[in-house]
Amino acid sequence: MRRRRAPLALIVPALLGLLFLILPLVGLLYRTPWTTLPSRLTEPGILTALRLSLLTATVATLGCLVLGVPLAWLLARVSFPGRRLVRALVTVPLVLPPVVGGVALLLVFGRRGLIGEWLDSTFGITLPFTTAGVIVAEAFVAMPFLIIAVEGALRGADARYEEAAATLGAGRWTTFTRVTLPLVAPGVAAGAVLCWARALGEFGATITFAGNFPGKTQTMPLAVYLALETDLQAAIVLSLLLLFVSVVILASLRDKWISSA
Secondary structure (H helix, E strand, C coil): CCCCCCCHHHHHHHHHHHHHHHHHHHHHHHHCCHHHHHHHHCCHHHHHHHHHHHHHHHHHHHHHHHHHHHHHHHHHHCCCCCHHHHHHHHHHHHHCCHHHHHHHHHHHHCCCCCCHHHHHHHHCCCCCCCHHHHHHHHHHHHHHHHHHHHHHHHHHCCCHHHHHHHHCCCCHHHHHHHHHHHHCHHHHHHHHHHHHHHHHCCCHHHHHHCCCCCCCCCCHHHHHHHHHHHCHHHHHHHHHHHHHHHHHHHHHCHHHHCCCC
C-alpha cells in the first residue's frame, strides 16, 4: 500500500504536541544530579518511601484483583437492571479529583464515618492516617483501570469455549477458573499492571485520607511533594524513579495497547 504524505498543517501541531509532552521529561533528566545519584538513591528517606510505595501498591493491586475481576465478569457476562449505572459508578474514580476521593473516603472510613465509626467501636480498626489507609486510597483510585481492562477482555473473548465447558458438565466455578480466566489472562495481567502503576503514583487521595507521615504513610509521590520545599535534588531523584517505573510499565504493555503499523 502506498504511503501518503502527511500535510504540513498536521505535521506542525503534531510536532509541537510531541515537544510539549517530551520537554518536561527532558528537563527532569537534564536536572538530575547524576554524579550524586547512587548515594542519593541509598538515602534512608528515599529507600523508606520506595519500600512503602512498592508494598502498598502491590497489596492494593492484589485487593483490586480479588474484588475487581469478579465485578468485571459481572458487568461483562450478566444482564441485570441498572448495569449501565453500575458501570458508570465504577468509572467515577477515573474522573473524580483525587482529593475529593480522599474526602469521600474520610466520610465513609473515618472515625466518625459511615463505616469507620463501626469499625473503630467494634473491632478497634482505624484506617485514616495509617498504612492500611494508604492501601485503601490507592485501591479506590486504581481499581477502575483493572475493571475496564478485564471487562474489555471478557467482551472480546469467545464465549463458545465457556458454553462448551458447560455442555460437558463443568460447573460455573470450574468454567470460570479453568476456561474464562485463561482466556482473558493477558487482559487481567495488563489491567493489573495499569492498576499497580496508578496505585504507585497516587497522591491526592492518599495525602487527604492517610496523611504524609514518613515511614508510615509517606509514599514516593508524597515524598516528592515534601522534598520540593526542602531539597529539590531529592525531589528530582524521586521523580526520576517514578518516571523509570512508568517507562517500564509502558514498555511491558506496548504489545497490548499499541498496534504496530
